[in-house]
Amino acid sequence: MSEPTDALIPRPRRDVAPGAVHLPGWLGPERQRELVALCRTWASGPVPMRAVTMPTGGVMSVRSVSLGWHWLPYRYSRTADDVGGGAVAPFPGVLRSLGRDAVAAACGPAEGASYEPDAALVNYYDDAARMGMHQDREERVNAPVVSLSLGSSCVFRFGNTENRNRPWQDVELASGDLFVFSGPSRFAYHGVTRILSGTAPAGIGFDGRLNITLRQTGLS
Template sequence: MTDYAASLLPRERSEPAPDAVHVPDWLPIQRQIDLVRACRRWATGPVPMRSVTMPNGGTMSVKTVCLGWHWQPYRYSRTADDAGGATVAPFPDSLSRLGQDAVAEAFGPDYAADYHPDAALINFYDDAARMGMHQDKEERSTAPVVSLSLGDSCLFRFGNTENRNRPWHDVQLRSGDLFVFGGASRLAYHGVQKTIPGTADPILGLAGRLNITLRVTGLPG
């Protein structure tokens, strides 16, 4: 059974770790379609989607484009210093509202009132792409990270805050799923073990997986 057919069966909200919340099927299909279209626009510039080169010379298998602030290992800047030097595209108000709605869903409306994301990392995974276990720790803020999945499903590994080893929880993220982590799990190691080709709803017109992560950098300006 394909994932988009299996999505007719309800999946339960879960908390794989303290202050880490998985909400299946949070985005309705039309919102998913709209976000896929928006990601295609964002991927074309002013800083195009690219594969990030790590300080050790290795190249990440995912392709990335940023909004608001440009991420590169291991810092943020307003210009894409590792990809031609252009100024990064602004962070759209629509994503700010979406991030607040996501945090409200995960932690409640009182928490969401103070949530103001200013950076988005949009990662594209083809069939072979993965993401090694890592922490999101370039931000000066400890506000939650919001993760939205579009397209093909993936096996997402959410670990502990001490190291890349066990304990961890493996979660299948499908298109439309929301995952939010903050508080005690804000610096948890996490990664994508694999993508599962052919699992996206054909209506999306997307081969592969898009992941939108919203963050509060805590940087001035």
């Protein structure tokens, strides 16, 4: 896979909205390779990666696996009630440290030090997958949401906190990018409108898109 031409042009930090920060290239190539390998391990069990069935009967085009807490529409559980009822894998310490570093980079050291993520959702997108506009609202605390991108770039739509309609902004997220939303933007609607096929960087061992989302649930 060839490196995109614009990869040679620095992409600065961007404050997309109050509390919503895009840090391009936050993860270096070696860290990306490490996370891709970990995602493969997490996807192999104890709960398998699956496509979530929504209450309406629709099936998401994204495939996902949960760590720490199992996410179902629209709640968390310690067991994978929609795929056999097995116990969800523990939340990895490597993601707790990474989440704190991410929040510190986006929001400042004090916020990073107090961040206690305990749930991760690893999403796999093939070239046809999409994610509709939605809020992350099953958590009981207003802690930041951390999003890490690996593999193919995507068009990430970041909207408002009131509804799925405009105003919104489309942001291209590339492999290694960090996006954090917190504070006034914590409950903004967001989604992925398309995957930019052929944009995964060479050498990370993966084609397609992986997204790791970290959350602090406030659950005991």
